[in-house]
Amino acid sequence: DAKTTQPTSMDCAEGRAANLPCNHSTISGNEYVYWYRQIHSQGPQYIIHGLKNNETNEMASLIITEDRKSSTLILPHATLRDTAVYYCIVRVAMDNQGGKLIFGQGTELSVKP
Amino acid sequence: DAGITQSPRHKVTETGTPVTLRCHQTENHRYMYWYRQDPGHGLRLIHYSYGVKDTDKGEVSDGYSVSRSKTEDFLLTLESATSSQTSVYFCAISDLPGRMNTEAFFGQGTRLTVV
Numbered sequence: 001d002a003k004t005t006q007p008t009s010m011d012c013a014e015g016r017a018a019n020l021p022c023n024h025s026t027i028s029g030n031e032y033v034y035w036y037r038q039i040h041s042q043g044p045q046y047i048i049h050g051l052k053n054n055e056t057n058e059m060a061s062l063i064i065t066e067d068r069k070s071s072t073l074i075l076p077h078a079t080l081r082d083t084a085v086y087y088c089i090v091r092v093a094m095d096n097q098g099g100k101l102i103f104g105q106g107t108e109l110s111v112k113p
Numbered sequence: 114d115a116g117i118t119q120s121p122r123h124k125v126t127e128t129g130t131p132v133t134l135r136c137h138q139t140e141n142h143r144y145m146y147w148y149r150q151d152p153g154h155g156l157r158l159i160h161y162s163y164g165v166k167d168t169d170k171g172e173v174s175d176g177y178s179v180s181r182s183k184t185e186d187f188l189l190t191l192e193s194a195t196s197s198q199t200s201v202y203f204c205a206i207s208d209l210p211g212r213m214n215t216e217a218f219f220g221q222g223t224r225l226t227v228v
Contacts, residue, residue: 034216036217038156041201041222042221042222043203043205043219043220043221043222044156044203044205044217044219045219046216046217046218049216085155087155087156100158100161100169100171101144101146101158101161101205101207101217102158102171102172103148103155103156103157103158104155105155106155
């Protein structure tokens with residue numbers, strides 16, 4: 001699996017957009033980009049995923065660069081409840097090999113009033 | 114919420130004793146995972162399964178074994194627990210990427226203390 005690089009921590013003002021970057025320069029053509037977050041000691045929660053195109057759902061937007069070597073997760077209007085550790089993961093789509101799901105260190109996002 | 118249950122939720126055991134943690138799913142997902150989480154290390158994959166009786170090692174598999182005799186259950190066994198295995202253990206399930214609803218769902222975690 002391709003490795004990902006994320007900043008260790010970031011701050012964001014409440015109500016502003018939070019933009020969390022992820023570098024995955026060794027990503028392969030058959031690998032998806034997934035984002036999860038973990039709040040306190042709860043189990044991680046899925047946010048969004050994509051392959052090539054930008055994606056949006058009710059939680060966030062995912063912007064993937066044209067060369068797919070990096071991506072940005074956007075929380076459009078961050079709230080205090082978005083304070084969490086955010087993980088960017090790449091995952092192959094092939095059978096069996098697609099199973100391995102490796103988490104890096106993630107970015108600790110602090111949303112401040 | 115996805116149908117995934119971990120048991121027990123909390124356990125205290127003595128060094129050298131065997132311990133088995135159970136993960137049960139009702140989603141019929143192909144993949145099941147065991148992770149441990151320790152301060153300063155994030156989530157680390159112990160073992161995962163890609164089908165009944167099909168398992169593979171993760172990043173930190175030493176001292177752990179797993180079994181999956183049916184789709185819905187994935188067991189994690191510490192043959193002889195050590196204090197270094199004190200941790201919070203998470204189970205997760207997912208289906209193949211590229212399909213609908215392929216995100217991983219996580220259980221609530223099991224806090225294991227080895228004294």
